[in-house]
Amino acid sequence: MSSKIEQNYREAQELYAKHGIDTEEALKKLQTIKISMHCWQGDDVRGFLNRDQELTGGISVTGSYPGAARTPEELRADLEKAFSLIPGKHKVNLHAIYADTDEKVELDRIEPKHYEKWVSWAKEQGLGLDFNPTCFSHEKSSDGFTLSHADPEIRRFWIDHCKASRRVGAYFGEQLGQTCVTNVWVPDGYKDIPADRLAPRQRLKDALDEVFAEEIDPKFNLDAVESKLFGLGAEAYTVGSHEFYMGYGIRNNKLICLDAGHFHPTEVISNKLSALSLFADGILLHVSRPVRWDSDHVVVLDDELMDIGRELVRGDLLGKTHIGLDFFDASINRVAAWVIGTRNTIKALLRAMLEPAEALRKAELAGDYTTRLALSEEFKTYPFGAVWDYYCEQMGVPVRESWLDEVKAYEQEVLQKRGG
Numbered sequence: 001m002s003s004k005i006e007q008n009y010r011e012a013q014e015l016y017a018k019h020g021i022d023t024e025e026a027l028k029k030l031q032t033i034k035i036s037m038h039c040w041q042g043d044d045v046r047g048f049l050n051r052d053q054e055l056t057g058g059i060s061v062t063g064s065y066p067g068a069a070r071t072p073e074e075l076r077a078d079l080e081k082a083f084s085l086i087p088g089k090h091k092v093n094l095h096a097i098y099a100d101t102d103e104k105v106e107l108d109r110i111e112p113k114h115y116e117k118w119v120s121w122a123k124e125q126g127l128g129l130d131f132n133p134t135c136f137s138h139e140k141s142s143d144g145f146t147l148s149h150a151d152p153e154i155r156r157f158w159i160d161h162c163k164a165s166r167r168v169g170a171y172f173g174e175q176l177g178q179t180c181v182t183n184v185w186v187p188d189g190y191k192d193i194p195a196d197r198l199a200p201r202q203r204l205k206d207a208l209d210e211v212f213a214e215e216i217d218p219k220f221n222l223d224a225v226e227s228k229l230f231g232l233g234a235e236a237y238t239v240g241s242h243e244f245y246m247g248y249g250i251r252n253n254k255l256i257c258l259d260a261g262h263f264h265p266t267e268v269i270s271n272k273l274s275a276l277s278l279f280a281d282g283i284l285l286h287v288s289r290p291v292r293w294d295s296d297h298v299v300v301l302d303d304e305l306m307d308i309g310r311e312l313v314r315g316d317l318l319g320k321t322h323i324g325l326d327f328f329d330a331s332i333n334r335v336a337a338w339v340i341g342t343r344n345t346i347k348a349l350l351r352a353m354l355e356p357a358e359a360l361r362k363a364e365l366a367g368d369y370t371t372r373l374a375l376s377e378e379f380k381t382y383p384f385g386a387v388w389d390y391y392c393e394q395m396g397v398p399v400r401e402s403w404l405d406e407v408k409a410y411e412q413e414v415l416q417k418r419g420g
């Protein structure tokens with residue numbers, strides 16, 4: 001006797017098959033896609049190296065929901081809980097400040113050994129790891145500048161940190177047999193109108209050239225660069241703007257990171273993917289949800305998330321795109337935040353795989369925009385949910401909202417005991 005979930009799935013399968021959409025193929029493909037889940041949602045971007053430092057760099061976490069992870073052990077336990085509720089095998093994205101070590105190590109001196117415990121854990125869990133130098137929340141970034149700092153000594157510190165970070169990334173890749181993506185984002189910028197826009201960009205370019213000078217096997221580590229429009233306290237000018245990094249990344253074969261919150265309010269990253277894919281070696285996504293500014297809300301299954309999924313699927317861009325998440329909300333249960341955002345990102349991909357892309361393309365080429373619109377709209381109410389539920393069941397994770405009971409129980413048994 002098949003379950004109700006399977007019966008619903010079989011009916012949906014038939015409906016999709018009428019349009020030549022193979023749901024089994026879609027689910028097989030979906031299993032191979034890894035989402036890089038960012039560790040920093042678990043503790044409001046505090047990390048473990050300089051826990052007393054306030055969060056700087058023009059980013060902000062709001063909310064005081066209890067239960068933030070205070071130690072690497074707690075953070076790993078929370079990540080495990082979240083992964084147990086998300087279908088598939090994925091990656092964890094670490095920032096340098098999440099080193100798991102008793103040593104008081106400075107950022108420019110980090111080494112693979114400071115992250116060994118993360119690697120053993122990732123091996124046990126069958127996860128990949130990605131990495132980021134942390135160029136914020138530090139006394140040497142207190143005036144808002146790092147790699148483009150006018151003071152060569154400060155610049156040197158951050159260059160050395162980024163170089164060390166790439167070596168950590170390569171260690172992750174080599175140890176785990178999965179390429180690590182090391183993403184460089186710096187907050188550098190001015191609050192008010194600069195007198196000189198060029199010099200900081202020249203310094204950033206030169207610093208990056210130095211950071212990337214050491215050859216690292218791309219099998220182990222790929223470098224990415226992340227642009228931004230503005231940050232808190234850097235409203236007038238950001239050194240690492242989109243044009244800057246698009247140019248830098250294309251010329252130097254770096255992955256270009258598109259963060260959904262790093263553009264003008266009506267500008268969407270979904271519309272950039274096809275263009276960039278023609279010129280860039282690869283793309284890294286920071287899937288996020290800006291609400292009026294780069295607020296880093298948990299991603300919901302909204303039009304933009306579905307458009308990102310569509311562009312990746314229809315343009316066959318999954319092979320050259322690394323999907324990372326970047327949101328941090330401290331006003332809700334942090335494990336739930338991961339689960340909601342990651343499940344939504346996977347859902348968006350599945351939904352895109354279950355759309356009649358070929359028929360839509362054909363209609364478009366024939367100038368039949370009526371069919372294009374009619375079909376797109378009708379597919380919005382196709383039984384995508386039945387396929388998603390079946391996928392969750394097959395992958396051994398809770399179906400529909402039943403995951404929430406597990407998060408609530410974890411909150412009672414574990415998170416609430418942490419206080420704070």
Ligand SMILES: C[C@H](O)[C@H](O)[C@@H](O)C(=O)CO
Pocket residue numbers: 040045059132185226228259286294326
């Ligand atoms: C913590 C992240 O590295 C950071 O959010 C960065 O990726 C970013 O998006 C800054 O706005």
Ligand SMILES: [Mn+2]
Pocket residue numbers: 185226259286326
């Ligand atoms: Mn980002």
